[in-house]
Amino acid sequence: MTTGAGDEVLRLTGITRRFGTLVANDGIDLMLRRGEVLALLGENGAGKTTLMNILFGHYLADAGSVTVMGRPLPPGNPAAALAAGLGMVHQHFTLAEQMTVLENVLLGTLPLWRAGLPLGAARERLMRLAEDFGLAIDPDARVGTLSVGERQRVEILKALWRDARILILDEPTAVLTPQETDALTATLRRMVGQGLSVVFISHKLHEVLGLADRCVVLRHGRVVAEVSTAGATRADLARLMVGEEVATPSVAPGRPGAPLLTLEHVATRAQGTAHPLRGVSMTLRAGTITGLAGVSGNGQAALSDLISGLIAPTAGRMQIADAPPRGWSPRAAVAAGIARIPEDRHKTGTVADFTLTENAILETYARAPFSRRGWMDWRAARDFCTRLIAAYDLRGSGPEGRIRLLSGGNMQKLILGRVLEHHPRIILANQPVRGLDVGAIAYVHGRLLAARDDGAAILLISEDLDEIMTLSDDIHVISEGRLSPAFPRGTMTTADLGLWMAGQGFADAA
Amino acid sequence: MMELLDILLAGSFWAAAVRIASPLIFATMGELICERAGVLNLGIEGIMVIGAFTGWIAVYMGAPLWWGVAAAMLAGMTFGLLHAILTVPFGLSQHVVGLGVTLLATSTSYFVYRLALPEVTSPPRIEPFQNLPIPILSDIPLIGPAFFNQTPLTYAAFACAGLTALVLWRTPLGLAIRAAGENPSAVAAQGLSVTGLRMGAVIVGSGLMAVGGSFLTLSAFSSFFFEMVNGRGWICVALVVFGAWRPGKAVLGALLFAAFDALQIRLQQTDIGQIVPYQAFLAVPYVLSILALILMSRRAEVPAALMIPFNKGER
Numbered sequence: 001m002t003t004g005a006g007d008e009v010l011r012l013t014g015i016t017r018r019f020g021t022l023v024a025n026d027g028i029d030l031m032l033r034r035g036e037v038l039a040l041l042g043e044n045g046a047g048k049t050t051l052m053n054i055l056f057g058h059y060l061a062d063a064g065s066v067t068v069m070g071r072p073l074p075p076g077n078p079a080a081a082l083a084a085g086l087g088m089v090h091q092h093f094t095l096a097e098q099m100t101v102l103e104n105v106l107l108g109t110l111p112l113w114r115a116g117l118p119l120g121a122a123r124e125r126l127m128r129l130a131e132d133f134g135l136a137i138d139p140d141a142r143v144g145t146l147s148v149g150e151r152q153r154v155e156i157l158k159a160l161w162r163d164a165r166i167l168i169l170d171e172p173t174a175v176l177t178p179q180e181t182d183a184l185t186a187t188l189r190r191m192v193g194q195g196l197s198v199v200f201i202s203h204k205l206h207e208v209l210g211l212a213d214r215c216v217v218l219r220h221g222r223v224v225a226e227v228s229t230a231g232a233t234r235a236d237l238a239r240l241m242v243g244e245e246v247a248t249p250s251v252a253p254g255r256p257g258a259p260l261l262t263l264e265h266v267a268t269r270a271q272g273t274a275h276p277l278r279g280v281s282m283t284l285r286a287g288t289i290t291g292l293a294g295v296s297g298n299g300q301a302a303l304s305d306l307i308s309g310l311i312a313p314t315a316g317r318m319q320i321a322d323a324p325p326r327g328w329s330p331r332a333a334v335a336a337g338i339a340r341i342p343e344d345r346h347k348t349g350t351v352a353d354f355t356l357t358e359n360a361i362l363e364t365y366a367r368a369p370f371s372r373r374g375w376m377d378w379r380a381a382r383d384f385c386t387r388l389i390a391a392y393d394l395r396g397s398g399p400e401g402r403i404r405l406l407s408g409g410n411m412q413k414l415i416l417g418r419v420l421e422h423h424p425r426i427i428l429a430n431q432p433v434r435g436l437d438v439g440a441i442a443y444v445h446g447r448l449l450a451a452r453d454d455g456a457a458i459l460l461i462s463e464d465l466d467e468i469m470t471l472s473d474d475i476h477v478i479s480e481g482r483l484s485p486a487f488p489r490g491t492m493t494t495a496d497l498g499l500w501m502a503g504q505g506f507a508d509a510a
Numbered sequence: 511m512m513e514l515l516d517i518l519l520a521g522s523f524w525a526a527a528v529r530i531a532s533p534l535i536f537a538t539m540g541e542l543i544c545e546r547a548g549v550l551n552l553g554i555e556g557i558m559v560i561g562a563f564t565g566w567i568a569v570y571m572g573a574p575l576w577w578g579v580a581a582a583m584l585a586g587m588t589f590g591l592l593h594a595i596l597t598v599p600f601g602l603s604q605h606v607v608g609l610g611v612t613l614l615a616t617s618t619s620y621f622v623y624r625l626a627l628p629e630v631t632s633p634p635r636i637e638p639f640q641n642l643p644i645p646i647l648s649d650i651p652l653i654g655p656a657f658f659n660q661t662p663l664t665y666a667a668f669a670c671a672g673l674t675a676l677v678l679w680r681t682p683l684g685l686a687i688r689a690a691g692e693n694p695s696a697v698a699a700q701g702l703s704v705t706g707l708r709m710g711a712v713i714v715g716s717g718l719m720a721v722g723g724s725f726l727t728l729s730a731f732s733s734f735f736f737e738m739v740n741g742r743g744w745i746c747v748a749l750v751v752f753g754a755w756r757p758g759k760a761v762l763g764a765l766l767f768a769a770f771d772a773l774q775i776r777l778q779q780t781d782i783g784q785i786v787p788y789q790a791f792l793a794v795p796y797v798l799s800i801l802a803l804i805l806m807s808r809r810a811e812v813p814a815a816l817m818i819p820f821n822k823g824e825r
Binding site: 113 | 679680681682683685689692693695696697698701702811813814
């Protein structure tokens with residue numbers, strides 16, 4: 001059946017799904033037209049991902065139905081969703097890294113019980129598709145050797161290969177450089193031009209405004225608004241998404257004080273496939289936030305390991321306050337007043353099955369008042385945790401509850417509290433708001449700025465350029481282990497930073 | 511040293527090496543298929559025992575030899591099904607399940623053997639597979655007796671290795687199996703059943719392990735006795751690593767191990783054998799295997815999802 005532009009290609013009617021007492025989707029209606037880019041906007045936990053999982057048959061809905069191109073889609077059947085022309089690019093890519101691009105694309109597209117793989121013909125068709133949609137890729141490269149942007153292209157090609165008419169992208173730009181994002185935008189435009197329809201899930205407002213024609217806002221599992229992006233502003237969308245005016249922290253520039261940590265031409269040893277540091281120089285000053293921009297995997301890990309004492313420099317000088325540290329270890333780092341907000345709050349930030357109290361003293365349990373003469377003082381620990389819960393507006397559980405049950409934002413509040421309560425001099429904030437919703441982001445940023453004004457030096461590592469540019473007094477860009485000079489607030493545009501992130505501008509030291 | 515040269519130049523030595531390698535090849539291919547799909551199958555040792563026993567008892571009761579092989583395969587697949595149910599949909603620890611299956615299959619074999627033949631002291635014999643020389647090819651010196659004057663089951667072992675490689679790398683099914691061992695969510699996202707693929711791989715792989723076991727009774731020793739598998743299953747688990755999860759390299763590894771084994775038997779009969787205790791010779795293939803394993807497995811690319819259960823819809 002052929003459809004003209006503007007015809008309806010997808011309709012969801014009254015989708016409801018409960019997990020226990022939580023209503024993740026509550027009677028959601030959604031419609032998509034041919035040749036349209038629809039954004040699905042909502043905070044974490046608003047029900048976006050659940051809805052897409054129902055659409056793809058990964059979950060069964062308790063009520064409601066899905067119609068694709070006018071035909072009902074059988075529920076709970078991923079194969080049927082694919083056959084109906086739905087293609088999905090997950091936030092976490094579903095690629096087999098040791099297999100080639102071509103093998104990944106072919107997976108599941110041929111009847112299993114047939115002899116032979118028509119690799120030659122498949123390679124040709126893939127090249128043609130790649131060209132048609134501006135998705136340059138080497139079909140015989142192992143996926144494990146590709147960059148994140150290239151992997152995303154493979155995911156899109158997988159969907160196009162199956163003649164997907166409706167492409168669904170879950171947080172597609174979370175891992176891309178600005179240039180890669182532009183390339184993705186161009187690809188999506190080309191696809192829409194050829195009559196495909198796109199749904200993308202996001203909680204980044206500027207992306208929604210830049211990419212989408214229409215935007216559906218979800219809150220607490222319900223559709224609360226549907227707006228055309230023409231004429232809408234970020235503030236409008238943020239208000240719809242959160243349901244109240246969001247107080248963006250007013251960011252006054254910091255007042256630089258004495259240098260608390262200085263690196264001069266520091267190098268580190270290579271560990272695995274990640275980039276080591278090469279001739280890195282930077283100064284963290286009291287009362288300032290220093291932003292570190294860059295695509296992940298370019299040396300951020302080495303830098304944060306260095307500052308937290310896990311590795312020592314192999315070349316160059318490192319100074320804490322005004323003297324080089326004697327013996328550099330995690331213990332020495334803690335003694336120097338360095339505190340960390342770890343990158344992955346689930347894996348390295350908390351112990352999921354420990355209580356809030358146990359997690360609150362995870363880094364300081366061996367010190368007074370939590371431990372005296374080798375014995376734990378649980379009363380002191382519980383009091384500390386209760387204080388954190390009150391001071392950081394932590395909702396969802398008391399001090400005895402397991403931290404696993406908290407939402408990401410509340411978990412981050414606990415980590416923030418346990419770091420800030422000890423008034424650290426240097427704070428290493430690694431992706432402090434990744435995956436948090438607008439309200440929680442504003443809260444975390446506010447707290448970090450308050451710590452800065454109290455005289456802490458903060459190193460902010462983030463892949464979100466907006467965050468870096470809003471908060472930082474100085475910005476460094478890291479690329480392949482090299483560090484750019486410090487750019488003071490307001491001297492760089494996103495595009496400028498993007499070029500540095502792509503490796504341009506470095507006087508190559510290696 | 512002259513004695514060593516004599517051994518290496520004798521056709522019988524190479525024929526013995528290939529014969530010893532045959533059961534290892536079957537079972538290694540079985541293990542390789544399981545691991546490529548993401549399941550470590552430590553039931554292999556016991557499944558080889560049940561294969562050896564079932565094949566033998568079927569033929570002892572009067573079935574033709576090939577029916578014995580088929581019976582062994584079926585028995586192996588049954589225990590493979592048990593392993594698959596526990597490790598795939600239930601997602602239990604693959605180590606624990608594997609060892610459990612090995613203990614259960616081994617003791618079941620011994621138990622049924624005792625029930626069936628309560629009075630016997632010396633194990634009864636059957637008429638095993640006979641050598642089937644391939645005309646012309648079997649006359650080539652060294653290679654002829656080694657590869658072209660063997661029992662049909664040995665030819666089948668090599669065919670099985672070739673077929674495994676073909677299926678895994680040249681069919682959509684093989685692609686899906688390998689992907690299930692690399693990134694099961696990639697398989698699920700394409701609308702295929704990870705559970706089905708993994709269970710199928712474990713069941714078929716276990717069948718091959720049992721055929722490897724039946725080689726011992728139907729082609730090599732012609733009777734069943736306790737402890738006859740004697741750690742061959744564990745060797746096969748190591749051979750999969752040695753072969754870097756590739757059938758061709760794994761076959762080479764099996765041949766290498768078998769050659770050491772054939773060599774040590776012969777070395778025992780030389781002058782050196784008069785001085786050095788025979789246990790030292792018995793240890794030779796294992797020591798050399800460990801060394802080879804250390805050298806070979808450095809760059810090995812383990813299937814990324816090996817031993818990681820896949821739970822659909824986990825959040």
